[in-house]
Amino acid sequence: MRVMGGMGGDEAELQGQVRSQAELGNEERIMGGKNTLKREQRTYTDDFRIEVYLAAPYSHQNPGVRARRLERINRYTAKLIRGGVTVFSLITYTGALAEKDGLPGDWAFWKGLDEAFLRMCRVVYVLGLPGWKQSVGVAAEIALARELGMPVFLVDAGSGGVVPIAD
Secondary structure, three states, rough: OOEEEOOOOOHHHHHHHHHHHHHHHHHHOOOOOOOEEEEEEEEEEEEEEEEEEEOOOOOOOOOOHHHHHHHHHHHHHHHHOOOOOOOOHHHHHHHHHHHHHHHOOHHHHHHHHHHHHOOEEEEEEEOOOOOOOOHHHHHHHHHHHHHHOOOHHHHOOOOEEEOOOOO
């Protein structure tokens, strides 16, 4: 496995890295005109796709564990955004809403929204926090990404290094 650079580097290098990883899955999915992706009777223009879908474990019985996970997910999402990468992280964008308004934190509740946004992305990054291998949501996100032919990468939560996740 080739380890790709961490998040501490040059912003242009980060953008190039994410875009080259996203291209790994695009060749098989281009079916229409230039830069047009057709899937499930919908046509998406490649120019409007989100570059990275960030998956990570969140649910836990202990509110302190959830809070620490949310903090690390938010920090990594912010690094991607600062690097000029368009990123979607369901946990970042809905975590406060879920906690404040008492919404369920389990995969069953968030599945539909999660899958809709994942389909709009080019590549999946899995933030390798403790518990990612046991997470029902992360496993489902990886499975859907594979079904769609999207590349999936594991992000080392410490170093920020990125490696492909083998099938």
